[in-house]
Amino acid sequence: MTIATRQRLTLAAFLIPATAWLILFFVIPLLIVLLYSFLQRGEYGGISWQWTIEHYQRLSRPVFLGIMGRSIWLGLVTTCFCLLLGYPMAYCIATAPPRWRNALLLLVVIPFWTNFLVRTYAWMVILRTEGLVNTALQSWQIIDAPLELLFTPFSVGLGLVYGYLPFMILPLYATIERLDRHLVEAAQDLGANDIFTFIRVILPLTTRGIIAGSLLVFIPAVGAFITPDILGGAKTLMIGNLIENQFLKVRNWPFGSALSMLLIAVILIPVMIYFRTTETRRS
Amino acid sequence: MTSGVLSKIDLLVRQWHLRSLWLVTALGFAFIYMPIFILVFFSFNSSRFATTWKSFTFDWYLGLAQGGIDPRANLPNVIVWDALRNSLVVAVVTTIVATLLGTALAIALERFHWPGRSLIEALVFLPIIIPEITMAISLLVFFSIGFQLIENLTGIKLVLGVPTVIIGHITFSISFVVVTVRARLAELDPALEEAALDLGANEWQTLRKVTLPLIAPSIVSAALLAFTLSLDDFVITFFTNGVGGTTLPIFVHGMIKYSVTPAINAISTLMLLASLLLVVASSTMQTKQNQ
Numbered sequence: 001m002t003i004a005t006r007q008r009l010t011l012a013a014f015l016i017p018a019t020a021w022l023i024l025f026f027v028i029p030l031l032i033v034l035l036y037s038f039l040q041r042g043e044y045g046g047i048s049w050q051w052t053i054e055h056y057q058r059l060s061r062p063v064f065l066g067i068m069g070r071s072i073w074l075g076l077v078t079t080c081f082c083l084l085l086g087y088p089m090a091y092c093i094a095t096a097p098p099r100w101r102n103a104l105l106l107l108v109v110i111p112f113w114t115n116f117l118v119r120t121y122a123w124m125v126i127l128r129t130e131g132l133v134n135t136a137l138q139s140w141q142i143i144d145a146p147l148e149l150l151f152t153p154f155s156v157g158l159g160l161v162y163g164y165l166p167f168m169i170l171p172l173y174a175t176i177e178r179l180d181r182h183l184v185e186a187a188q189d190l191g192a193n194d195i196f197t198f199i200r201v202i203l204p205l206t207t208r209g210i211i212a213g214s215l216l217v218f219i220p221a222v223g224a225f226i227t228p229d230i231l232g233g234a235k236t237l238m239i240g241n242l243i244e245n246q247f248l249k250v251r252n253w254p255f256g257s258a259l260s261m262l263l264i265a266v267i268l269i270p271v272m273i274y275f276r277t278t279e280t281r282r283s
Numbered sequence: 284m285t286s287g288v289l290s291k292i293d294l295l296v297r298q299w300h301l302r303s304l305w306l307v308t309a310l311g312f313a314f315i316y317m318p319i320f321i322l323v324f325f326s327f328n329s330s331r332f333a334t335t336w337k338s339f340t341f342d343w344y345l346g347l348a349q350g351g352i353d354p355r356a357n358l359p360n361v362i363v364w365d366a367l368r369n370s371l372v373v374a375v376v377t378t379i380v381a382t383l384l385g386t387a388l389a390i391a392l393e394r395f396h397w398p399g400r401s402l403i404e405a406l407v408f409l410p411i412i413i414p415e416i417t418m419a420i421s422l423l424v425f426f427s428i429g430f431q432l433i434e435n436l437t438g439i440k441l442v443l444g445v446p447t448v449i450i451g452h453i454t455f456s457i458s459f460v461v462v463t464v465r466a467r468l469a470e471l472d473p474a475l476e477e478a479a480l481d482l483g484a485n486e487w488q489t490l491r492k493v494t495l496p497l498i499a500p501s502i503v504s505a506a507l508l509a510f511t512l513s514l515d516d517f518v519i520t521f522f523t524n525g526v527g528g529t530t531l532p533i534f535v536h537g538m539i540k541y542s543v544t545p546a547i548n549a550i551s552t553l554m555l556l557a558s559l560l561l562v563v564a565s566s567t568m569q570t571k572q573n574q
Contacts, residue, residue: 010486011395015403018388018457022406025454026418029425033417036424085311092308106566111315113565114558115515117532118551121539122318125325128543132321135335165315193293194300223414225518230539240416247420247522257424260417271412 037257047254055258064242064259071238072266074153075222078160082168082217083210085161090172090209094179108169120159120230127155127231151233159227167216175209176202208278215274219267239263319555326548343549363550366534369445373520373530374513377452382506384453385460390494392461393468394476410458419522422451426523443525451519456509463508467501468494500568507565511558 037055042048058064093104111119126132127149134146149155179202187197203210225240232238237245239259246256326344330337347363388407392400410418423443430441475497479489495502517532524533531554538547 007395007486011391011397014387014391014395018384018461019403019406021384022410022454022457025422025425025450026410027406029421030413030417032424032428033421085307085314088304088307089311092304106562107312107315110559110562113511113515113562114319115532115535115551115554117515117517117535117539118322118554119319121535121547121551122322124539124543125322125548126318162314162318165311194297219412220414223416225416230536240414243416243420244522247423253424256420260420263414264417267412267414 033257033260036254037261039254041252041254052254055255058255059258059262067237067242068239068262068266070153070236071222071224071240074157074160074224074238075218077157078164078221079168079214079218081157081161082165083214086165086168086172086213087210090169090176093169094173094176105173108166108173112166116163117226117230120163120227123155123159123162123231124150127158150231151236153232153236155231156228156236156238159231160221160224163224163227164217164221167220168213171212171216172206172209175206175212179205211274211277215270218270222266223263239266322548323552323555326545326552328545331544343545344553346546347549347553363531363534366529366531369448369529370514370531372445373448373452373528374510376449377456377513378506378510380449381453381456381460381509382502385457385505385509386464386498386502388457389461389464389468390490393465394494407458407461410455411462415455415518418455419451419519422447422454422519423522442527443523444527445524447523447525448520448528448530451523452513452516455516455519456512459508459512460505463505464498464501467498471497500571504565504568507561507568511561514557 036047038051038053039047040050040052040054059068089108093101093108096104124131128134129146129148129150131150133149134143137143138146183201183205184197187201192200222238223240224238225244228236228238228241229244232241239262243256243259243263246252246259250256327339327341328336329340329342388403392403392407426443426447434440471494476489476493479493480486484492515532516530517536520528520530520533521536524530529537531550535547535550535554538544538550
């Protein structure tokens with residue numbers, strides 16, 4: 001056996017198992033969903049082998065447009081609030097004394113390791129009618145009747161910001177930490193005040209982190225399922241709930257498939273733009 | 284003179300800016316941790332309603348240990364121990380398979396040069412960015428078609444359960460293993476492996492005696508990550524578990540949907556504790572790696 005053949009065999013042994021797995025259990029299932037989205041719904045929740053684009057046409061109905069609009073809007077609002085809260089946090093952690101830095105960073109990472117469902121449930125305890133906020137406000141006699149905090153767009157948005165804040169902080173931290181301090185000092189020495197320095201120097205130099213963090217928050221937020229499932233009600237359905245509904249309750253799999261394809265499109269567009277811009281910047 | 288006064292004001296302003304920045308950061312950390320503390324706190328409350336503090340109790344934990352949460356809960360014949368066992372079985376098998384497959388793929392991507400590499404890179408990247416719900420329903424559709432096909436061909440009727448959950452978990456874990464191990468491989472000094480090859484070791488020997496020991500900490504980190512992702516997963520499991528594959532998060536979700544009691548806080552506290560142990564293990568691994 002020549003060295004080249006042996007190398008080729010080794011490569012195959014390393015490459016093929018995982019690739020085959022991903023093709024079988026990831027690519028093929030997605031292609032089947034794509035195919036389903038163009039097939040007619042059969043009886044008893046199945047499909048019938050007739051091509052149609054009716055499911056995509058159905059997406060333009062006001063009910064579904066409303067749900068999609070809400071998902072995108074909640075995704076954008078979540079991204080904005082994560083950025084507003086996450087940027088100062090990332091900045092402070094990145095500029096903290098080195099011995100503090102790792103501890104603070106660990107505090108950001110811990111939620112990433114803890115159960116998302118459990119963390120979301122924590123807000124249910126706080127927000128529900130007989131929950132902590134309402135009890136406290138009532139006992140201090142600020143309000144007479146309990147506020148409706150849970151099962152509203154507010155509770156869903158809050159849950160999303162809570163769930164995805166670490167995804168914003170980590171990439172921001174990475175770019176701010178690499179930021180050349182001398183440039184900030186130079187701006188300050190030349191008489192720029194803090195706000196001017198921030199807008200003209202720090203912000204442009206950390207755009208990459210902002211974009212990366214925003215994508216990492218927006219993508220899971222738009223497709224969220226657990227958060228609206230637990231903290232939202234019938235009036236705060238998002239695409240994720242609608243898809244679940246079509247697959248497990250209504251059993252209209254072709255329409256559910258079309259919704260999933262739409263969700264992928266909504267997410268891939270910003271991702272593609274991101275890669276285009278970073279590639280052109282590199283070349 | 285004037286400039287001295289101005290710079291003093293400037294310094295005050297700057298200090299004020301810095302303080303408000305730290306204030307926001309402190310509030311941010313409070314926002315992250317306060318709900319978790321409240322959750323844990325009320326797991327020890329003897330009142331059924333998580334509103335007022337009555338007295339300290341372990342009752343909710345004892346209730347969990349007996350398996351029954353609430354006899355009226357719509358979780359027939361499933362007790363918490365079954366869910367825990369399923370979760371652990373799924374997580375252990377997922378970790379082993381995903382770590383093996385993912386590490387091998389990471390080595391193939393980083394140590395060999397071949398055409399079409401970027402295609403495989405995209406294949407690894409996609410499961411990370413595709414919404415979980417999409418992956419979940421595509422697995423559901425895939426299994427139902429596959430099982431139908433198998434039934435028509437062989438007459439054997441397969442159903443969703445622990446094995447399908449495991450397949451789903453391995454599928455989303457592989458990518459995270461590849462990314463973690465590859466990062467370490469990329470920063471490894473190639474001279475070390477070249478030296479081994481120059482000294483007469485073949486590729487296998489170099490891999491076994493040089494490369495693998497050097498990337499071992501990152502493989503352990505990747506395994507811990509896969510283990511955690513599997514233990515925590517809800518969405519993929521929810522669509523692929525069938526009747527017999529109830530894992531801990533599915534069990535907790537059932538409890539939440541049924542009624543909110545401090546028993547959920549108790550089980551959540553235990554899950555948080557388990558995650559915390561995993562974080563400590565992982566950060567110890569990372570410190571070792573950096574040394």
